[in-house]
Amino acid sequence: MVKLKGELRIEDFYNIIFESQSIQMDDTVLDTVEKSFVFLRDFSQNKTIYGVNTGFGPMAQYKIADSDRIKLQYNLIRSHASGTGNPIQPQYVKAAMLARLNTLSLGKSGAHKSVIDLMTELINRDITPLIYEHGGVGASGDLVQLAHLALVLIGEGEVFYKNELRPTKEVFEIEKLEPIKVVLREGLALMNGTSVMTGVGIVNTINTRRLLNWAILCSSAINEIVEAYDDHLSFELNQAKQHKGQREIAKQMRSHLSDSKLTRKREEYLYNKNPDVTVFEEKVQEYYSLRCVPQILGPVLDTLNNIERILIEEVNSANDNPIIDVEKQHVYHGGNFHGDYVSLEMDKLKLVVTKMSMLAERQLNYLLNPSLNKILPAFVNLGTLGLNFGMQGVQFTATSTTAENQMLSNPMYVHSIPNNNDNQDIVSMGTNAALITKKVIENAFEVVAIEMITIIQAIEYLNAQDKVSSKTKKMYDEIRKLVPIFTEDVVMYPYVNEVKAFIMDHKNNIV
Numbered sequence: 292m293v294k295l296k297g298e299l300r301i302e303d304f305y306n307i308i309f310e311s312q313s314i315q316m317d318d319t320v321l322d323t324v325e326k327s328f329v330f331l332r333d334f335s336q337n338k339t340i341y342g343v344n345t346g347f348g349p350m351a352q353y354k355i356a357d358s359d360r361i362k363l364q365y366n367l368i369r370s371h372a373s374g375t376g377n378p379i380q381p382q383y384v385k386a387a388m389l390a391r392l393n394t395l396s397l398g399k400s401g402a403h404k405s406v407i408d409l410m411t412e413l414i415n416r417d418i419t420p421l422i423y424e425h426g427g428v429g430a431s432g433d434l435v436q437l438a439h440l441a442l443v444l445i446g447e448g449e450v451f452y453k454n455e456l457r458p459t460k461e462v463f464e465i466e467k468l469e470p471i472k473v474v475l476r477e478g479l480a481l482m483n484g485t486s487v488m489t490g491v492g493i494v495n496t497i498n499t500r501r502l503l504n505w506a507i508l509c510s511s512a513i514n515e516i517v518e519a520y521d522d523h524l525s526f527e528l529n530q531a532k533q534h535k536g537q538r539e540i541a542k543q544m545r546s547h548l549s550d551s552k553l554t555r556k557r558e559e560y561l562y563n564k565n566p567d568v569t570v571f572e573e574k575v576q577e578y579y580s581l582r583c584v585p586q587i588l589g590p591v592l593d594t595l596n597n598i599e600r601i602l603i604e605e606v607n608s609a610n611d612n613p614i615i616d617v618e619k620q621h622v623y624h625g626g627n628f629h630g631d632y633v634s635l636e637m638d639k640l641k642l643v644v645t646k647m648s649m650l651a652e653r654q655l656n657y658l659l660n661p662s663l664n665k666i667l668p669a670f671v672n673l674g675t676l677g678l679n680f681g682m683q684g685v686q687f688t689a690t691s692t693t694a695e696n697q698m699l700s701n702p703m704y705v706h707s708i709p710n711n712n713d714n715q716d717i718v719s720m721g722t723n724a725a726l727i728t729k730k731v732i733e734n735a736f737e738v739v740a741i742e743m744i745t746i747i748q749a750i751e752y753l754n755a756q757d758k759v760s761s762k763t764k765k766m767y768d769e770i771r772k773l774v775p776i777f778t779e780d781v782v783m784y785p786y787v788n789e790v791k792a793f794i795m796d797h798k799n800n801i802v
Contacts, residue, residue: 296320297396298607299389301599304493308386309797313415316396316407323398324407330617331401332475341613341624342479348431348711364478368445371438371482374423379436379491381419381451383729387433387490388414388440390606394484398617399609402480405471409444418462421449422487428710429630429721432610433487436722441481446470484610485630488721489602492633492640495728496599498795499644502732503591504802505739505794506647507540510584511547512746512763513654514554514577516753517664521545521554523582536596537589544584551760578663580653587650591643598636605632630721631704637724638702641731645696648735652693655742658749659686671748674778682745685783689741692734699731733795740790744774751776765801769793 293303296317306312335343344360346353347367355363379387392410395402413419420443426435442448443459447470452462463470471477514521522528529541548554580587613624657663659670659682672681703724707717747770750756756767773793774786793799 295393295396297323297393299393299603301493301497301603304386304389305497305797307389307414308382308494309497311417314389314411316411320396320398321404321407324396324402324404326617327398327401327615328403328475330620331615331622334620334622335475340622342483343476347479348715360475361473364473364476365445367478367482368438368441369447371434372442372448374426374435374439376423376425378451378456379422379424379487379726381417383491383494384419384422384440384451385414385417385490386494387422387436387487388419390490390493391437391440391481391484391486393606394486394608394610395480397607397609399614400480400611401475401615402477403471403474406444406477406481409468409471412466412468413443413450416466417452418443418466419451420459421451421456424726427487427722428708428715428718429485429488429634429723430628430715430718431612431711432482432484432628432630433722434482436487437482437484441478444471444477444481445473480611483612483628485605485628485633485721486610488630488633488637488719488725489605489610491722491725491729492598492602492637493606495637495640495725495732496595496602497797498732498736499595499640501795501797501802502644502647502735502739503588503595505743506588506591506651507543507584508547508762508766508802509651509654509739509742509746510581510588511544512750512759512766513658514544514581514584515548515551515759515763516553516658516746516749516755517577517581517666518553518555519577519581520557521548522557523577524548524585529585532586534589534593536591536593537585539592540588541585547762548760551763552758553755578657580650580657584650587646591647594639594643598640601632601636630719634704634719634721634724637721637728638704641696641700641724641728644728644731644735645693645700648693648696648731648738651735651738651742652689655686655689655738655745658742658745659683667749667752671745671752673748673752673776674780679778679780681780682741682748685741685744685787688787689738692737696731696734699727699734703727736791736795737787740787740794743770743794744786744790747771747774748776769799769801 293314344355420440422436422439427433448459450459524541524544529538610627612628613622661669670681670683703720773789
């Protein structure tokens with residue numbers, strides 16, 4: 292169980308989202324929320340407070356009668372539950388719920404504690420609202436997507452429950468749950484923030500770290516297959532660069548290859564031998580996709596670490612408007628709901644993930660082209676050349692998917708379109724950025740899956756199972772359980788999909 296005290300870490304998201312650990316609110320959190328609610332309720336009497344007794348957005352100029360305050364909140368929720376497109380997968384919605392729950396628990400929104408209680412129950416019982424991909428511009432937060440969350444909390448809309456989409460009312464009856472009753476500004480408090488883009492973004496970072504680990508493993512294995520010189524991974528060479536990411540990638544690759552019988556020492560083959568030749572048959576240095584892995588994946592690691600930091604700062608922030616300060620007995624109006632921080636980080640993330648897919652595609656091409664590697668048959672074909680095709684067909688898929696990633700990597704951050712009667716005259720598009728990044732990550736796993744199958748076939752052809760490092764051998768054994776040795780041509784898509792699912796599944800701990 293994870294006890295929530297108003298400060299979440301990446302590890303907490305991992306344990307709750309991927310390990311299905313339940314959550315419990317600390318009593319101090321509930322006390323803070325209650326004090327915030329009571330203060331705002333009392334403070335807002337005879338004052339004009341945005342979203343309490345005014346309209347919303349450009350309609351804020353209209354004063355709302357006290358008798359209509361509650362109706363105002365319900366109107367906001369229902370009118371903005373207008374998303375379209377594909378449903379966001381429950382895993383990502385659960386992360387968004389956790390992010391919203393955490394920001395409300397800070398006591399800066401004035402929400403009633405019944406919101407905290409019901410959201411906690413929904414998360415613990417794996418009841419996730421139907422939220423659509425399309426609708427958010429990420430300025431007043433994820434208004435449309437979070438409206439679908441708020442809709443469920445008032446007992447309306449639909450939820451995913453035991454792998455089925457069902458009406459919220461039915462599920463609440465089964466689980467004996469009571470909807471919240473809006474008493475102050477619960478509608479706006481639920482909707483006015485960056486929690487969907489941040490929740491999706493955090494799951495994206497967790498999946499990207501896993502993808503990066505596979506990229507390191509595959510890059511190490513290919514260095515073994517071609518019996519590369521190991522000095523490009525040396526401590527001394529990489530220490531000459533100041534970048535932490537590069538040094539760490541090189542360190543991990545050295546560890547991976549520590550017991551390999553295939554990588555070579557330059558001093559044994561070139562420094563202590565001076566053959567009388569004009570042209571060396573073997574390459575003196577490997578292609579960049581093998582030799583420059585620390586320099587390519589190093590920036591990925593550094594960027595990922597910084598993105599995680601920014602997203603955790605966001606999830607532990609009060610992203611709402613207005614902001615309630617109980618200590619100073621004041622309410623501050625501003626723009627903490629704006630999603631530019633998350634939007635920019637998601638654009639950075641999809642850039643580095645696309646670069647990883649490009650690296651995997653080039654490494655794959657190297658293995659498939661005998662003119663480059665000089666040791667493997669064309670397309671790592673273990674059958675009859677000409678009659679059989681080996682990995683030729685799936686290369687098209689890897690190339691196509693990489694190209695899609697390159698196209699999708701255009702930034703959302705600079706695609707602001709004014710809307711809301713020009714009240715929202717510059718917006719973040721953060722939710723779009725996070726969801727497109729999610730697609731880029733899934734695509735990259737496909738490319739790496741194809742590369743991995745090819746690596747296994749190459750090891751098979753070279754009969755190198757007993758020469759590769761123990762970590763490569765572990766990968767070989769696990770993937771070989773999913774993909775048979777094929778000399779005759781087989782239908783490949785089931786194997787690619789199975790390997791992709793395997794490497795995306797965080798329960799498979801071989802990296």
